[in-house]
Amino acid sequence: MKDYAFGIDVGGTTVKMGLFSTDGVLLESWEIPTRKEDAGCNIMPDIAESIEKKLEEKGITKDDIKGIGVDVPGPILQDSIVNKCANLGWGVVDVTKEMTALTGVENIKVVNDANAAALGEMWKGGGEGHKDVVMITLGTGVGGGVIIDGKIVAGHFGAGGEIGxxxxxxxxxxxxxxGKSGHLEQYASATGIVRKAEDILALSDRPSTLRDLPEITARDVFDHAKQGDVIALEIVDFAGQMLGGACSIISAVVDPEIFVLGGGVSKAGEILLASVRKYFRSAAFHASEDARFAIAKLGNDAGMYGAVKMVIE
Amino acid sequence: MKDYAFGIDVGGTTVKMGLFSTDGVLLESWEIPTRKEDAGCNIMPDIAESIEKKLEEKGITKDDIKGIGVDVPGPILQDSIVNKCANLGWGVVDVTKEMTALTGVENIKVVNDANAAALGEMWKGGGEGHKDVVMITLGTGVGGGVIIDGKIVAGHFGAGGEIGxxxxxxxxxxxxxxGKSGHLEQYASATGIVRKAEDILALSDRPSTLRDLPEITARDVFDHAKQGDVIALEIVDFAGQMLGGACSIISAVVDPEIFVLGGGVSKAGEILLASVRKYFRSAAFHASEDARFAIAKLGNDAGMYGAVKMVIE
Structure with a gap:
């Protein structure tokens, strides 16, 4: 019986490894370092070795493995080939082929990390129960994933869901x-929010508790806004305007049922959601006005969930 | 042998009827008036009667019919139910059920008209040979359709492809x-282009051959731009900027291989495409920069092609 599967999230620093049951329960997760040296040639052997060990430890045989899903921070072709990934030191790499050779497992699928996170959140996170989901990850940058009818929209050039x-x-x-200008990432990322704070504070001498800080983070902006600081509230309002407007545009293209916001900035929670919803409704085509907004639930595990989902359907 | 199918494009004034072979050749097309009175209760019986007559005329039996695809200018649920269509006088109407009762044909699918046009252009028009296609129809308003992997993205609330x-x-x-503000339709529709022309002419006394016209149409703007009129060129440039920018956004969401521009405004041809391409490339995420642009080919037949495509796959 093929009762197990692996979901593996390959990041630039660590590889997050997850052993799942095929009904979608994460049984165990652990991390190994990402060895990027030598063009990342050790990354896949390290993963294969770690899988091998885990199987031995658990007394699971290869025949029990339904598949291995792998997500990678780069563009992916045909659910198998990574088309250059600077973060891992990889050029064009057929991950499915190499991982099959290393592990003996046939069913191996590869997916972009942001798309995997979106699929994971659709399946077991903030978008659970929905099939048309757009996830937006608000971190240092802004990433995303578009899921239509339960499937990732990877895009012809691999740029589907490049919401940022x-x-x-x-x-x-x-x-x-x-390299271009005026993109959402410049306003809705943690970096963009901090830049806006610096801009707005420099524009006038208006009082703000943010001025007491030696250095401002996006989290500070939300915390001070929650305490009623007027300038912090203006910055949150601006981020909400840019994000809500962007979501209204996404609705006019693919019209999802729900938007899931993830990443560090999303931890601001309801104060962010309220602002995004307000501007979304003011700009969205009437049919889509009732689209829902939720905060992501799986945190850094989303990629593993999405990756494993690719091989256990 | 089920060698035939019907593609039927139900408009507010006329119903365009197409008899197709199941390999996708339009054998014959004709029109009947759309009788909107009495809540549009005659529309489907009229269509069924016209089909009946055509079968008789051609000596085709019901058993030879693979299916009937119908497109309608309104939101569609489950490929079958029209969810209110003011243009036809309809409330919520199960077209598949009624048409099956009227014709005896089981395989009947219903699709939104803009989405049908997009599917038709993907199949036999400006997007032929591609599976990830976004069509934008530039008429009095701006409509559109998003096709991913050969399938229409109808949207959770029926607003997929509401590009305008x-x-x-x-x-x-x-x-x-x-009812909202700042939407693409306000700038890239024929109406929007004329409004921009009026605005820009009113702003100054700069000479323009457009000033000689008693009334300006979008076509005039493109014609005078082709003749080198500076103000007309500025108007075209602005429309291209808004459209090209919008296409770059669409690429960041679903990343199509090709954009197909249709509708009256698209008849401007290369002067419009060149401007759209320029602004698209300047704003698009690098991976998508090479997306292609084409002019639609099927004109008013696109809906019939898309509708029939729904039932002959």
């Missing part, structure tokens, strides 16, 4: 991390 | 036809 790079301000002169 | 209602200018004070 939606043009939301065609008058912006500052440059986005990607 | 993407927020592209959050500072707009004028109201869109839908």
């Amino acid at each position: 790079h939606m043009l939301v301000n065609r008058f912006e002169e500052r440059i986005c991390g990607c | 209602h993407m927020l592209v200018n959050r500072f707009e004070e004028r109201i869109c036809g839908c």
Whole structure:
């Protein structure tokens, strides 16, 4: 009986490994370091060895394994080939082929990390019970994943769900991390929120408790907003405007049932959701006005859940 | 042998009827008037009668019919139920059920008209040979359809592909036809282009051949731009900026291989495409920069093609 599967989230620093039952329960998770040296040639052998050990420890045979899902921070072709991944030191790598050779497991699928997180959140997280889900991850940058009818929209050029790079301000002169300008990431990421705070504080001498801090983080902005600081509230309102507007645009394209916000910034919770919802409703096409918003639930495990979901359906 | 199928495009004025072979050739097309009176209760019986007559005329039996695809200018649920359609006088109508009762044909599918046009253009028109296609119809308004992996993204609330209602200018004070503000339709529709022309001409006394016209149409704007009129060129450039920017956003969400532009405004051809492409490339996430742009090919037949495609796969 193929009762087990692995969900493996390969990050730039650590590889998160998850042993799942095929009904979707995470039985055990652990981490191994990502050895990026030598063009990342050790990463897959390390993963295979760690799987081998775990099987031995648990007394599970290879025949019990339904499959291995792997997510990687790069563009993926045909659920199997990584098309360059600077974070891992990889060029074009057929992960399915190599992992099958290393493990003897045939059913191996590879998926982009942001898309895996979206699929995971749809399945067991903030989007549970829904099949048309858009996830937006608000961290240092802004990532995302689009799930339509339970399936990832990877995109023809592998850029499906690159929500952070939606043009939301065609008058912006500052440059986005990607080299273009006016992208959502410049306003809704932790970095963007801090930059906005610095801008708005520099514009005037208006009092703000944020001025007492030696250095401002996105979390500070939300914390001070919750305590009623007017300038902090303005910054949150602006982030909500950019995010809510972007979500209204996403609705006009793929019209999801629910948006799931994840990443560090999403920990702000209801104060962020309320602002996003307000601007969403003010801009969205009427049919989509009742789309729901939720905070992600799986945290850093979302990728493992999404990866394993790819192989246990 | 089920060698035939019907593709039927139900519009507010006429119903376009198409008899297709199941390999996708339009054998014959004709029109009947749309009788909207009495809550549109005659529309489906009229269609059924016209089908009946055509079968008799051609000596085709019901057993030869693979299916009937119907497109309607309204939101559709489960490929079968129209959820209110003011243009036809309909409330909630189960078209599949009624049409099956009227015709005896079991395989009947219903699809939104803009989505049908997108599917038709993907199949036999400007997007032929591609499976990830976004169509944008630039007419009095702006409509659209999103096709991913050969399938329509209808959206959870039926608003998938409502490209015209993407927020592209959050500072707009004028109201869109839908009641919100700053939507693409306000800038890229024929109406929007004419409004921009009036605005820009009123702003100064700069010379323009457009000033000689008693009334300006979108077509005039493109014609005068092709003849080198500077103000007309500025108007075209602005429309291209709004459209190209919107397409870059669509790429960051679903990342299609090709955009197909249809509707009256698209007849402007290369002058429009060049402007759209320029602004698309300047704003798009790098991975999607090479997405293609094409002009639609099927004109008013696109809906029939898309509708029939729903029943002959």
